[in-house]
Amino acid sequence: MKKVAGWMDENLEMSISIVLISLMTLLIFVQVIMRYVFQNSLSWTEELARYLFIWLIYFGISYGAKTRKHIKIEAFLNIWPKPIRKFIPIVGDMLFLGFSIFVVFTSVDLVQKQMRLGQTSPALRVPMAIIYCAPLVGFFLSAIRQLQTIKFRVQVLQGKAEDDLW
Secondary structure (H helix, E strand, C coil), rough: HHHHHHHHHHHHHHHHHHHHHHHHHHHHHHHHHHHCCCCCCCHHEEEEHHHHHHHHHHHHHHHHCCCCCCCCCCHHCCCCCHHHHHHHHHHHHHHHHHHHHHHHHHHHHHHHHHHCCHHHHHCCCEEEEHHHHHHHEEEEEEEHHHHHHHHHHHHHHCCCCCCCCC
């Protein structure tokens, strides 16, 4: 069980993103071939590619949180006095964690509303609640990744881990 959890911790977002982008690319390729070679298009491929892209975006947000590669403004860091600078990334991570939790709770309401409405997508007839789950899942994973990042940054401050904070 620990091996599975360790693998998921290391590879979850990347593996899912690879599958999603591969499927999306394949679908778009099939659509282009159908449209320009066979003079006939499939009605569902564009819609499915769009939904895969939406899910890919939210897994990408989580992956960015995991790798600590989200955009940062170094000039903002440099305006603080040197003794405070080492704490600023943690404050930023805590703000992002708060935002992630806010999006998760907001998304729960949105998904519940979609489930009550029973709305489906036009071509695939997929329940839209599944599509609206993307921010919920992505930001839930981001919140977990932010907690891991905050823990790591605190360990760096305590000298228990080595890495640059910014």
